[in-house]
Amino acid sequence: MTDRASPPHASLGKTVSDQIRGQILDGKLKPGERLIEDRLSAELGVSRVPVREALQALSAQGLVLLEPRRGATVADVTPEVVAELVEVRALLEGLNARLAARRHDPAIIARLSDTLRRGNEAAGSASAEELASLNREFHSLLVEASRNSVLSEIMSGLRERTALAFSANGKLRARQDWKEHSSILAAVIEGDEELAGLLATRHVQNAADAFAQALMAAKAAN
Amino acid sequence: MTDRASPPHASLGKTVSDQIRGQILDGKLKPGERLIEDRLSAELGVSRVPVREALQALSAQGLVLLEPRRGATVADVTPEVVAELVEVRALLEGLNARLAARRHDPAIIARLSDTLRRGNEAAGSASAEELASLNREFHSLLVEASRNSVLSEIMSGLRERTALAFSANGKLRARQDWKEHSSILAAVIEGDEELAGLLATRHVQNAADAFAQALMAAKAAN
DNA sequence: CGCTGAAGCATTGTATACAATTGATACATC
DNA sequence: GATGTATCAATTGTATACAATGCTTCAGCG
Numbered sequence: 472m473t474d475r476a477s478p479p480h481a482s483l484g485k486t487v488s489d490q491i492r493g494q495i496l497d498g499k500l501k502p503g504e505r506l507i508e509d510r511l512s513a514e515l516g517v518s519r520v521p522v523r524e525a526l527q528a529l530s531a532q533g534l535v536l537l538e539p540r541r542g543a544t545v546a547d548v549t550p551e552v553v554a555e556l557v558e559v560r561a562l563l564e565g566l567n568a569r570l571a572a573r574r575h576d577p578a579i580i581a582r583l584s585d586t587l588r589r590g591n592e593a594a595g596s597a598s599a600e601e602l603a604s605l606n607r608e609f610h611s612l613l614v615e616a617s618r619n620s621v622l623s624e625i626m627s628g629l630r631e632r633t634a635l636a637f638s639a640n641g642k643l644r645a646r647q648d649w650k651e652h653s654s655i656l657a658a659v660i661e662g663d664e665e666l667a668g669l670l671a672t673r674h675v676q677n678a679a680d681a682f683a684q685a686l687m688a689a690k691a692a693n
Numbered sequence: 694m695t696d697r698a699s700p701p702h703a704s705l706g707k708t709v710s711d712q713i714r715g716q717i718l719d720g721k722l723k724p725g726e727r728l729i730e731d732r733l734s735a736e737l738g739v740s741r742v743p744v745r746e747a748l749q750a751l752s753a754q755g756l757v758l759l760e761p762r763r764g765a766t767v768a769d770v771t772p773e774v775v776a777e778l779v780e781v782r783a784l785l786e787g788l789n790a791r792l793a794a795r796r797h798d799p800a801i802i803a804r805l806s807d808t809l810r811r812g813n814e815a816a817g818s819a820s821a822e823e824l825a826s827l828n829r830e831f832h833s834l835l836v837e838a839s840r841n842s843v844l845s846e847i848m849s850g851l852r853e854r855t856a857l858a859f860s861a862n863g864k865l866r867a868r869q870d871w872k873e874h875s876s877i878l879a880a881v882i883e884g885d886e887e888l889a890g891l892l893a894t895r896h897v898q899n900a901a902d903a904f905a906q907a908l909m910a911a912k913a914a915n
Numbered sequence: 916c917g918c919t920g921a922a923g924c925a926t927t928g929t930a931t932a933c934a935a936t937t938g939a940t941a942c943a944t945c
Numbered sequence: 946g947a948t949g950t951a952t953c954a955a956t957t958g959t960a961t962a963c964a965a966t967g968c969t970t971c972a973g974c975g
Contacts, residue, residue, distance in 0.1 A: 539704050562784060566781070619781070621774065
């Protein structure tokens with residue numbers, strides 16, 4: 472039940488966009504799959520107009536590829552794009568962590584600590600979905616902690632795209648992930664900007680490396 | 694005549710979006726001004742549907758503020774947001790320049806050199822519009838040179854928003870701007886990643902500082 | 916004179932209908 | 946048998962029409 476989706480009185484376009492985004496991130500819609508407006512509008516019980524709005528929004532976010540006169544498909548995140556994504560996101564997570572350490576907001580830090588605790592508890596036992604949700608929560612709070620709305624918007628898009636790419640990562644790295652989260656948060660609490668930034672950058676790179684290795688191993692097994 | 698706008702067979706939504714974007718960046722539409730769908734559709738001779746698409750796209754880019762049930766207004770870039778914008782853009786321009794230095798693509802470097810030459814020639818005499826256009830061209834090529842499509846997309850949005858904020862900057866800093874462009878390009882040609890990155894980051898910060906000072910001076914004059 | 920509230924208007928949100936384009940299939944031709 | 950071409954179905958692009966909402970104005974009352 473990780474679907475909070477959208478508030479009841481938001482415009483339909485947003486509701487639909489959240490629905491589709493959810494299905495993409497959950498893997499119910501697979502990369503390359505066509506998103507036909509008529510089908511979606513019938514499925515969701517709305518007209519094509521909000522569906523089109525949603526598809527455009529998702530396209531702007533990079534989750535959907537929108538080709539003129541040819542329709543929409545779920546974005547296929549190639550290894551090249553993943554590398555680009557990681558390069559940019561690693562840098563920005565670094566900036567974000569530095570800012571969070573500088574701002575040093577006790578209220579958000581408290582919430583981060585709580586999420587961290589739950590993440591550590593869940594790292595062993597919980598389902599992949601729950602782990603993903605906690606992961607999102609941690610990074611989302613961290614973004615909030617930097618108090619930079621521009622950065623925040625950009626990063627939320629990047630996080631979703633990397634999540635899409637790494638969806639198969641599952642529970643394997645959970646323990647290591649939360650270890651790293653822990654040290655990032657510690658640096659933020661200390662107000663050690665440089666360390667927080669470095670750790671956050673490394674965190675992204677480490678996760679990407681681990682994923683690449685897992686991928687290689689899977690290939691070798693075939 | 695810096696308007697290349699959109700290719701003739703692109704969808705109307707894109708055409709309209711380019712039109713409105715142009716009017717915003719040219720200052721014909723001022724921050725805070727309401728963008729009423731009916732009026733725009735009448736003015737541009739299309740129905741409201743493409744206009745809505747355009748407004749959403751511009752909203753995703755940050756040039757337009759879209760409030761549910763309340764319509765669209767030209768984004769008002771507050772000093773706080775400018776600071777955030779500069780913080781992020783400075784970092785990303787740094788990464789971009791580093792990558793450009795690493796890639797080191799002769800074809801693009803040749804084009805950059807050409808633009809640089811024209812920019813230096815124009816720095817003294819040309820109109821503000823022409824200078825802005827050359828500036829866009831230089832940075833646009835530089836983004837291309839990094840060969841990172843993710844970075845490229847993000848930065849083009851950021852550049853437009855900073856351009857909107859600094860639109861009043863005009864010719865004052867032109868000479869200094871192109872001096873800095875020149876040294877950035879030199880570092881890129883040398884393949885000196887670190888220097889190129891540093892200079893590019895500084896370039897953004899310098900421009901922002903200069904603008905802030907100009908603003909203060911203008912205030913003091915009142 | 917200011918305040919409250921209801922009616923009307925301006926504007927956005929959504930649905931339906933039509934036009935235009937693309938991709939596929941079947942057929943004819945070499 | 947391969948290749949080109951015409952026709953058709955599926956799908957997207959755009960326009961128009963209607964519904965829902967928020968803002969403004971102004972009458973009535975305190």
